[in-house]
Each structure stands twice: as C-alpha cells, then as structure tokens.
Amino acid sequence: MGRFILHRILQMLPIIVLVSILAFALLKSMPGDPLDRMFENNPDFTYEDYVRLRALYGLDDPFYVAYFKWASQALQGNLGYSRQYRVPAQDLILPRLQNTMTLTIISFIFAIQAALAIGIISAVKQYSAIDYASMALTFVGSSLPNFWLGLMLIILFSVQLHWLPPGGIMSTDVGPGFWERALDRGKYLAMPVFITAFAEMTSWARFTRNSLLDVLQLDYLRTARAKGLTEQTVILRHALKNSLLPLVTVIGTSFSRFFAGAVVIETVFSYPGMGKLMYDSVMGNDFVVSMSILMILCVMVLWGNLLADITYGWLDPRIRYD
Amino acid sequence: MAREIAAPTRVLPRYEEKQVKVVGLYRMILMRFIRHRLAVIGLGVETALLFFTFVGPFLVPYSPDQVNLRERFAPPSFAMLTPVTGQPHVYNMAAVSAASDERPLRFGHPLGTDDLGRDTMTRAMFGGRVSLGIGFIVAIFATIMSAVIGSVSGYAGGWWDNLIQRANDVSHSLPDLPILMILSKMFPPGFWTMCLILLAMGGIRGGRVTRSMVLRLKQEQFTEAAKASGAAWPRLIFRHFIPNALSPLTVSMTLSVGNAIRTETSLSYLGLGIQPPMPSWGNMLSNAQQYFFSAPWLVFYPGIFIFLTLFCFNMIGDGLRDAFDPRMTQR
Numbered sequence: 001m002g003r004f005i006l007h008r009i010l011q012m013l014p015i016i017v018l019v020s021i022l023a024f025a026l027l028k029s030m031p032g033d034p035l036d037r038m039f040e041n042n043p044d045f046t047y048e049d050y051v052r053l054r055a056l057y058g059l060d061d062p063f064y065v066a067y068f069k070w071a072s073q074a075l076q077g078n079l080g081y082s083r084q085y086r087v088p089a090q091d092l093i094l095p096r097l098q099n100t101m102t103l104t105i106i107s108f109i110f111a112i113q114a115a116l117a118i119g120i121i122s123a124v125k126q127y128s129a130i131d132y133a134s135m136a137l138t139f140v141g142s143s144l145p146n147f148w149l150g151l152m153l154i155i156l157f158s159v160q161l162h163w164l165p166p167g168g169i170m171s172t173d174v175g176p177g178f179w180e181r182a183l184d185r186g187k188y189l190a191m192p193v194f195i196t197a198f199a200e201m202t203s204w205a206r207f208t209r210n211s212l213l214d215v216l217q218l219d220y221l222r223t224a225r226a227k228g229l230t231e232q233t234v235i236l237r238h239a240l241k242n243s244l245l246p247l248v249t250v251i252g253t254s255f256s257r258f259f260a261g262a263v264v265i266e267t268v269f270s271y272p273g274m275g276k277l278m279y280d281s282v283m284g285n286d287f288v289v290s291m292s293i294l295m296i297l298c299v300m301v302l303w304g305n306l307l308a309d310i311t312y313g314w315l316d317p318r319i320r321y322d
Numbered sequence: 323m324a325r326e327i328a329a330p331t332r333v334l335p336r337y338e339e340k341q342v343k344v345v346g347l348y349r350m351i352l353m354r355f356i357r358h359r360l361a362v363i364g365l366g367v368e369t370a371l372l373f374f375t376f377v378g379p380f381l382v383p384y385s386p387d388q389v390n391l392r393e394r395f396a397p398p399s400f401a402m403l404t405p406v407t408g409q410p411h412v413y414n415m416a417a418v419s420a421a422s423d424e425r426p427l428r429f430g431h432p433l434g435t436d437d438l439g440r441d442t443m444t445r446a447m448f449g450g451r452v453s454l455g456i457g458f459i460v461a462i463f464a465t466i467m468s469a470v471i472g473s474v475s476g477y478a479g480g481w482w483d484n485l486i487q488r489a490n491d492v493s494h495s496l497p498d499l500p501i502l503m504i505l506s507k508m509f510p511p512g513f514w515t516m517c518l519i520l521l522a523m524g525g526i527r528g529g530r531v532t533r534s535m536v537l538r539l540k541q542e543q544f545t546e547a548a549k550a551s552g553a554a555w556p557r558l559i560f561r562h563f564i565p566n567a568l569s570p571l572t573v574s575m576t577l578s579v580g581n582a583i584r585t586e587t588s589l590s591y592l593g594l595g596i597q598p599p600m601p602s603w604g605n606m607l608s609n610a611q612q613y614f615f616s617a618p619w620l621v622f623y624p625g626i627f628i629f630l631t632l633f634c635f636n637m638i639g640d641g642l643r644d645a646f647d648p649r650m651t652q653r
Contacts, residue, residue, distance in 0.1 A: 142636060151621050290500070
C-alpha cells in the first residue's frame with residue numbers, strides 16, 4: 001500500500017508540472033501589460049522607467065527562464081502580486097481557501113449522507129413509491145442548473161420568506177458566543193451548501209442504488225440471510241460495503257465538479273471563497289490570482305483522486321497494487 | 323407482448339405453432355425507445371422547444387432588441403392595454419373588461435418584459451437559438467473529435483496511446499469552469515468562439531468510451547479478416563470501429579448536448595459567455611438578478627427553459643441507452 005501511494009504521488013508530479021506550464025503559458029499570453037496599472041494614473045512615468053521596470057520584473061525573459069523563476073517562487077509559497085487588490089496573491093487566496101473548504105467539506109458530508117440514505121432506501125424498496133419518487137428527484141436534480149436553483153432559493157427564502165440571508169458569509173452584529181456565531185454562519189451557509197450538495201447527491205444516490213441492487217442478487221447475501229442475520233445487518237454490514245466500490249470511483253471524479261460548482265455558487269451567493277475570487281480576478285484581469293487558484297484547484301483535485309484510489313484499496317482487499 | 327428476435331426477415335418453418343414476430347434491429351431499437359415513456363415525453367418537449375425557438379420568432383410581433391420604455395417590467399400577461407401616460411397600466415382580465423375605443427386591447431407579453439421593456443418571450447426564443455445551437459454544434463463535433471481521438475488512441479496503442487491518455491488525465495484533473503472562464507476572457511466570446519472554446523475542452527475529454535470499445539473490437543475476428551484483406555488503419559477505424567461504437571456514441575452525444583448547454587449558460591450567466599445584446603438563456607438570467615423584487619419572472623422563465631432542455635436531453639439519453647442495449651440499463 002505504501003509503495004502504491006508513493007507510486008501514485010510520483011505519477012501526479014508530471015501532471016502538476018504539465019498543468020503549471022499550461023497555466024503559466026496562459027498567464028503569459030494574457031492580454032494587457034502588467035505594468036499598465038502602475039503608470040495609468042502617473043504622469044511622471046516615462047518610457048525609460050517602463051523599460052527599466054520591465055527588465056527589473058523579468059518581463060523580457062524568455063519563456064523557460066520566466067517559468068522557472070515563477071515556479072521556484074510558487075514552490076516557496078510566493079504566488080505573485082495581485083494587481084487588483086495590491087497584495088500578495090497568497091494573502092488573498094488562503095483565507096478564501098478556508099471558506100471554500102468549509103463550504104465544500106460540509107456539502108460533501110451532507111451529500112454523502114443523503115446519497116447513502118436515499119440510495120439504500122430505494123434499493124431495498126425497489127419499485128415502490130419511495131423509489132420512484134427519489135429517482136425522479138435525482139433526475140430533476142441532475143438537470144437543474146445550479147445558478148438558477150440558487151437564484152430561485154434566494155427568491156423563496158430571502159425575498160419572500162425572509163428566513164435566510166441572500167448572500168455573504170456572516171452578520172456584522174453577531175454576538176461573541178460560539179453557538180451564536182456558529183448559528184449565524186449556518187444561516188449563511190445553508191443555501192450554498194444545499195445546492196452544492198444537491199447536484200452531486202443526486203448522481204451518487206443513483207449509483208448507490210444501482211450498485212446495491214447488483215450486490216443484493218449475489219449468493220453470499222442469501223447465505224447471510226440463511227444463517228439468520230437480520231435484514232438490517234445483511235444490508236448495512238454485508239451488502240453496503242461491497243456496493244460502495246463504484247460509488248468511490250464516482251466520488252473520486254466529482255472533486256473537479258465540486259470546485260467548478262463552487263465558482264458559480266459562490267458568485268451567486270457572494271460567498272467570499274476561492275470561486276468568487278476566481279470570478280472577480282478573471283473579471284478584473286488579475287490573472288496572477290486566477291492562475292494561482294487554478295493551480296491550487298488542480299492540486300486539490302489530484303489529491304482527491306488519490307484519496308479515492310486509496311479508499312478503493314482499503315474497501316476492496318482483492319485489489320493489489322504492485 | 324410478442325417475442326422479439328433480432329434477425330433478418332425470413333420465412334418461418336410451417337411446423338412452428340407459435341406465432342413469432344420477427345423484428346429488425348432498428349425497429350427493435352425504436353420500439354424499445356418508444357416504450358421508455360419519459361424519453362418519448364422528453365423528445366416531444368424538446369421538439370416543441372425547437373419549434374418555439376426557431377419558428378416562434380416569426381409569430382410574435384416583437385423583436386428581441388426592441389426597446390419600449392413605456393412597457394418596462396410588464397408582468398406576464400396575454401392581453402394588455404396600450405400604456406398611456408398618466409393612466410395606470412392594465413393587464414390580463416382587467417384589460418379585457420377595461421378596453422375601450424381610445425385604449426384598445428392588444429397582445430401582451432406572455433412572459434413579461436425586462437428593464438428596457440424588451441419582450442422576455444421573444445428574447446427567450448432568440449436566446450434558445452443561441453443556447454441550443456451551441457449545444458448541438460458542440461455536442462456533434464466534440465463527439466466526432468473524441469471518437470476519432472479515442473479510436474486512434476485505442477488502435478495505435480503504445481506511445482500514442484500513452485500521450486493521448488496523459489493529455490486526457492490532465493484535462494480531467496482540471497476543473498472545467500475556471501479554465502473556460504479564463505479562455506473566454508482571452509478570446510472575446512461570440513457564438514462561434516464560444517463553440518470553439520467548449521469544443522477545445524469537450525473534444526479532449528471524451529474518447530475513453532471509444533478507446534475501450536476499440537480495444538475490444540481489435541481482438542474481434544472481423545478486424546483480423548479486414549486486415550487480412552488489406553484494410554489500412556483509416557479504413558479499419560472509420561468503417562469498422564466507429565460504426566460498431568455508434569450506439570454508445572449516440573448516447574454520449576445526447577448527454578453532451580445537455581452538458582454543453584449547461585456550461586454555456588453558466589458562463590453566460592457569469593458574464594463571460596455570450597455577451598449582450600445577443601441574448602442567451604444564461605445572460606438573460608445574469609441581467610435579471612438585479613430585479614429580484616420587482617420582476618421575479620425575469621429570473622424564473624429563462625431558467626425554466628434551461629431546466630427543461632437539460633431534463634429532456636437526460637431523458638432522451640437514458641431512453642436511447644435502454645433502447646440500444648438493454649443490458650446497459652441502470653434499472
């Protein structure tokens with residue numbers, strides 16, 4: 001197992017390098033000169049200054065030199081300087097990364113709980129009303145555009161019912177107590193979490209149901225029932241673990257969709273996370289920030305895939321990685 | 323229900339007592355598709371939407387960019403009175419009863435109007451042309467691209483296969499929306515640029531289905547026979563492998579129409595896709611967001627069109643999958 005993980009991490013490296021080269025090439029070919037902002041409001045800025053600054057910042061370097069400079073700085077945690085906010089990009093990204101992780105992890109937990117519950121119930125009660133209803137729900141859920149669902153929820157819960165705030169991350173007038181603050185954050189997180197979780201939950205629930213149905217026909221379950229185990233034990237302890245395998249693969253591929261969805265959902269709810277920052281930086285031509293975010297997202301997606309593979313091996317001891 | 327056997331039509335032997343209906347392959351696929359009720363409904367709704375977007379503009383009295391500041395934020399109404407300065411706006415049944423000679427009854431705005439008094443229904447029709455058009459074009463070309471790339475990769479094997487598969491890995495490890503956002507910022511998006519941007523992403527990503535299909539077909543005897551009779555690799559790929567992989571390709575094409583539309587509308591919603599004044603279902607929504615309170619219909623209707631389209635394509639894809647290969651069915 002250790003060797004397998006090492007092998008997979010080594011496999012990840014060339015992909016990360018390749019993506020970083022791509023990202024850097026995109027960054028270099030972006031329209032607009034990084035120095036524009038510096039002299040746009042400065043009448044004393046001469047052409048000689050411009051040439052000197054270009055040389056100073058290494059903007060005239062050939063591509064590979066510039067790439068290595070950028071990569072070595074990025075590896076040391078220096079991602080560049082945001083033109084829009086005039087702070088180092090990492091100072092901008094890290095707190096927002098935290099917010100995005102909060103949103104994503106909570107949604108992930110909710111999604112997996114709901115998917116397992118719905119999947120198990122509709123597989124056990126196949127062709128019942130509850131099965132049809134939940135499968136219809138999953139079809140509807142996979143066709144709902146998430147930004148529209150967000151807007152409709154805002155209209156319903158914020159504009160009509162005044163239950164939840166339409167966007168943002170926390171109130172300004174919240175008390176100091178932990179629970180008060182947690183409740184406040186929860187109110188702001190409720191709708192984004194629901195939408196992020198819902199889209200993935202629907203496809204996961206369908207997968208759980210289908211693979212559980214496949215497993216339920218196998219002989220060893222008849223054996224388990226024959227030796228007198230309760231139905232609950234048969235399903236939850238014997239069938240479920242085996243039926244989780246395809247689900248783990250699906251979840252492994254869903255990380256990139258989670259982060260892609262975060263861009264839209266955070267923008268809809270003006271939630272100050274990485275997705276919103278991505279949107280703002282793309283709109284504001286602040287490509288140093290957007291490329292750094294892209295790299296971070298990419299690394300996180302790769303780690304997610306690795307995690308899924310490890311889980312796969314842990315769930316299925318038959319798989320040998322040599 | 324008669325038994326169905328996929329076989330060429332032939333005269334059945336006399337002695338067989340039972341009446342066995344012999345059905346051709348395509349007819350059988352069609353029959354299975356028709357039995358999938360939701361898929362048929364999806365196909366019907368989708369056809370209606372296509373009519374709505376492509377024929378509808380000839381039937382409505384408005385044009386998509388027709389600004390009418392007297393009729394700003396008109397609520398959804400089939401009948402209305404011509405607005406007159408100083409008098410209240412009258413819509414629907416109230417308009418029918420209040421119609422007079424100096425303020426005659428006229429056709430209203432069935433889906434309301436926006437902040438410039440443009441008719442939402444007309445804009446939705448033209449937006450649908452854009453969104454559906456992009457969806458179809460991207461899906462068709464992305465499927466062709468990924469089929470060719472996938473089968474070359476599966477057939478050539480070795481070095482080429484490795485290269486293409488690693489490129490595939492890279493494109494899968496990138497979250498697509500951020501990349502597309504950056505691309506559409508770099509290339510000012512119009513209809514065709516948008517298609518190209520979506521194609522660049524979708525074309526590389528597919529191909530796994532065809533690849534695994536080709537890997538299987540390569541072992542088949544007919545491949546060997548074709549090779550023995552002197553077929554070169556282009557002939558093998560285009561005449562043997564792709565036709566054999568046609569049914570999964572059709573399914574994945576149907577599903578990717580929906581995906582392309584979803585991505586296009588997301589980008590346009592964010593303001594990075596199709597730019598106003600050209601309407602798209604996505605950018606109609608981004609414009610509507612400011613008028614939550616005063617004009618909720620501006621948010622509601624474009625989204626409903628997107629939802630219906632995605633839902634229908636998912637259903638049609640599901641039905642096609644069942645029809646082509648009942649074993650592939652996810653109960």
